[in-house]
Amino acid sequence: MAKLTIRDIAALSGLSKSTVSLVLNNSPKVDPATRRHVLAVMRKHRYVPSFAATALAKGSTRLIGMVVPGLSWHMVASINIGVAAVTERNGFDIILYTATNDRDYGSLIDRVLTSSMASGLLVVSHEQPLEPLVQLHQEGLPVVLVNTIDADVDLPSVTADNYEGALTAMDHLMQLGHERIACVQGRMAYRCCQDRYRGYLDALRTAGIQPDPELTKPGDFVPEQIRSRSRELFALPAGQRPTAVFAHSDVTAYGVMTAAAEAGLRVPEDVSVIGFDDIESAAQIRPPLTTIQQPFVEMGKRAATMLVEAIGPNDDEPEEPATGEVELPRLVMPTSLIVRASCGPVPVTRSPRGRSQTAKA
Amino acid sequence: MAKLTIRDIAALSGLSKSTVSLVLNNSPKVDPATRRHVLAVMRKHRYVPSFAATALAKGSTRLIGMVVPGLSWHMVASINIGVAAVTERNGFDIILYTATNDRDYGSLIDRVLTSSMASGLLVVSHEQPLEPLVQLHQEGLPVVLVNTIDADVDLPSVTADNYEGALTAMDHLMQLGHERIACVQGRMAYRCCQDRYRGYLDALRTAGIQPDPELTKPGDFVPEQIRSRSRELFALPAGQRPTAVFAHSDVTAYGVMTAAAEAGLRVPEDVSVIGFDDIESAAQIRPPLTTIQQPFVEMGKRAATMLVEAIGPNDDEPEEPATGEVELPRLVMPTSLIVRASCGPVPVTRSPRGRSQTAKA
């Protein structure tokens, strides 16, 4: 139980602290035989250097802060898997900040940064102000944003291509013959949802279809709202009723499908539904959900890699990358279409001969 | 950018370091006026004490380690919400260890503990060996287990009452008239799944029903397996086919429902399905899933509270609670039945004379 110090190890192995320290930092300046000996002693006594002392002396920690908006989101969990994989490999540990409200967020910034507790910051938040982060970054603290990209902010970031994902989703639907496609939105304060909606609109226009405002419903990721607005959609008279729905998330899609069932509509026979995310249960439910998969764990890996590189190979401090604005890495990662069973061809309710061919060539 | 030290603040306010330090630790020995002055100076220059130096001098950190088996589980995410709430309130930060494999787990123990990096450990892992943890605990490091209870281990823990939850689920089913109830198991290496299965068996026996081995299927939380074993269930001739299924998790229940649909069976008309967990999408899918809810965030809160209390009010070190075995808190929290729509009365296919009808529609 007696906490061993480097001094003890030095005494035990008949050397001085400095030599032991050199061994710890595997400097090439120590004789291999000596090194082996010291290592043996350390192992024998289960010595582990004091974290605090090392941090103090070195002036840096192997800690990176990760700010997330609650872990219950599929996105956050998946990103973390990627992040953990690379931080682990590089000997970093993660300090997790669940930024539930603004108060914490503000004090967090102070704590983490100024106390130089963490030597880098990974931010997965959506609604928090980003300015403090920019300032920190300019002061030399590595920061990278994941899925938080905001147009006017100058920070390295990793993001999914939500716009292109929406395009892909819409293309899939239109390829199946759909033209009256509704959109049940997520939280439009989020950049990602804005992008998805832009994709929805653009895809329609590109196909020569005038977006019908009636077919856009705010869902805001609130179950009740999603359900009730979807019901409105399905209550529309047959000609105006959408034949397909683009939902801004998988869980949103679930709500849409439930509303459809309540309206007596079958998925995908009567109405097609496509989601966004590809959460775990998407493949398990009935019908299996066709959706746009976001490469979250890969995004986590990339972000963590960027951060680790910015922090530096080990502990040197030539870190002033904020000045050279040669390249602020902004990774935008492609999404992929996962075809399952919730989307089908447009129903043939419209008379056999009336198949409007107006769709884009 | 120039990092301020306590010395700078002392100079700036015309005092000595120690006085400033006293202010930092709000000792009563400093004159209120002086205190105000110092605080003003600190605020003005945005001074935050060095984390590392404080840790070194005090000999303890306000960090607690949290070991989890991947964040993608609903359980882990929810627990974390509770944990974060209380740690935040008590000025602790969380170091997150995603224990993906054993190698990391072993080195983790060393790192965290011996380096006295964290002053407490919260463990949510399932399959890792627990012995190192009890050793640590005996050496004075506060440890609490969440949902990892293992019969032979002497550690404080917080757990859901899986056994009783299973009983509740089965009661619900039997109240609806079901007698041929199948069980699709989770990963039986987990204590929680063992308990759920025990509950299943006992509930049956208590009702005077002899459990039919045919109706127990291993699922192991693997989608394909769940699906295929469920198909076996539904392929049984009408008299032997279960009228209800108790699934060891919500996602497992999804798989069961899919298999049912593939067999042409409707839920809940032809077969009832009950889950376990109450994940977010359980209310969103079709039909909404009746399930047993585990109070994860409350469990997280409780566990964190226990840990914080064990660590001590602030930084004193009269920590040898392991010796006094007066009470090793083992919290077992009740689950609750969430009735939605996936369970219904037993189908009336069985006629008064009692034998089969053709199975499917």
Add this chain to the structure above:
DNA sequence: CCAAGCGATGAAACCGTTTGCGTACGGACT
């Protein structure tokens, strides 16, 4: 055979804070 060179090790300063102890100060009591 001596001086220079080099590699390995030791001594000491330092990182920023806490903390026990000592001191100077002011007020009260005699």
Add this chain to the structure above:
DNA sequence: AGTCCGTACGCAAACGGTTTCATCGCTTGG
């Protein structure tokens, strides 16, 4: 007015490492 006491503050020694620099002993070239 002189002691005494309590109080508010300063000094310096830890805390456990890292890192620079000097030193020591040995090899090597002339």
